[in-house]
Amino acid sequence: MLILAIESSCDETAAAVTNGRQVLSNIVATQIEEHKIYGGVVPEVASRRHAEAISRVCDEAIKAAGITYRDLSAIAVTFAPGLIGALLVGVNFAKGLALSLNIPLIPVHHLRSHIAANYIENDELSPPFLCLTVSGGNTVLCEVTDYTVFKKIGNTTDDAAGECFDKTARALGLDYPGGVNLDKIATEANTEKYILPTPRLQNEYDFSFSGLKTAAINILHNAKQKGEEIDIPVFAATIRQKVCDILIEKTLLAAENLGYKTIALAGGVSANSELRSRMEAECKKRGFKFYRPSLKFCGDNAAMVGVQGYYEFLSGNTAGSDLNAVATLPIDYR
Numbered sequence: 001m002l003i004l005a006i007e008s009s010c011d012e013t014a015a016a017v018t019n020g021r022q023v024l025s026n027i028v029a030t031q032i033e034e035h036k037i038y039g040g041v042v043p044e045v046a047s048r049r050h051a052e053a054i055s056r057v058c059d060e061a062i063k064a065a066g067i068t069y070r071d072l073s074a075i076a077v078t079f080a081p082g083l084i085g086a087l088l089v090g091v092n093f094a095k096g097l098a099l100s101l102n103i104p105l106i107p108v109h110h111l112r113s114h115i116a117a118n119y120i121e122n123d124e125l126s127p128p129f130l131c132l133t134v135s136g137g138n139t140v141l142c143e144v145t146d147y148t149v150f151k152k153i154g155n156t157t158d159d160a161a162g163e164c165f166d167k168t169a170r171a172l173g174l175d176y177p178g179g180v181n182l183d184k185i186a187t188e189a190n191t192e193k194y195i196l197p198t199p200r201l202q203n204e205y206d207f208s209f210s211g212l213k214t215a216a217i218n219i220l221h222n223a224k225q226k227g228e229e230i231d232i233p234v235f236a237a238t239i240r241q242k243v244c245d246i247l248i249e250k251t252l253l254a255a256e257n258l259g260y261k262t263i264a265l266a267g268g269v270s271a272n273s274e275l276r277s278r279m280e281a282e283c284k285k286r287g288f289k290f291y292r293p294s295l296k297f298c299g300d301n302a303a304m305v306g307v308q309g310y311y312e313f314l315s316g317n318t319a320g321s322d323l324n325a326v327a328t329l330p331i332d333y334r
């Protein structure tokens, strides 16, 4: 089943052609350079760039797959959650394509597609498993009961882990996107020199990163005001370690309590080197199977949208021309 998948939820305009779990092409046009000067994504700018790029990116995906638009069986598109203006560009373009080609339109939830990135290179992976999805806007721990059935057991009560990394990185003077750059320069953590708080929450699987983010920024601002020098690579490693401690501890606790033997990571922050290596080591120690997408499928891309779209289609989830973009929607919607 040849699917053209479209993703435009944030600052990447992406299109891919997939066939089940197989990826025939995967094109990503990133807007990073555009947003760098502002230190973060400017929604209005993102929408405009998506509108300029989307047609070309889809053409490239079709060409790279060695097919024509007429060979397609369906169009899959990210419709939620994300920046509303950015999502609307992809949704409207997908609606027009599906209508003109007279083929089904498949709405895909952004976080579900991040999880599906794990299916691309792991043929043996199938639900049920436990997945931690961490990105710039979301931190969700959920049971993947079936390909289109999810049970959210933990969520961030305020900021996402990616937001904590990005804003700390900005205060450290690192370029956007901060999380990646913070990870690159981080060396050895020093938790005695830089004391960061551990959030405590009522639901043991929930997360909170705003207090940690504020504490990190305050340490940096205070040091600046006093003219004290910050050891940037050590500070970066210290906050990275703290965020990873929280993410790993809660995920493993949930797996033990709920009896899961398979754990997956998903989302942009799953590219974090410490999160990947420590989670892998912990899973090995406890006899859990561990999966994470390869780096090129961690960030926003359309290949993962096509793969999740395939399963959404099989479960009967298609949409008409009245499909709308939605800024916030839980992963276990329906």
Ligand code: KG4
Pocket: 010, 134, 135, 136, 137, 138, 161, 162, 163, 165, 166, 177, 178, 179, 180, 183, 267, 268, 269, 270, 271, 272, 273, 298, 299, 300
């Ligand atoms: O999933 P994603 O590409 O976009 C959405 O938010 O949907 O995630 C982007 C987030 C950003 O916060 C970025 O800084 C973070 O993922 N990120 C990382 C790394 N690579 C990307 N954070 C920590 N370490 C990384 N290596």
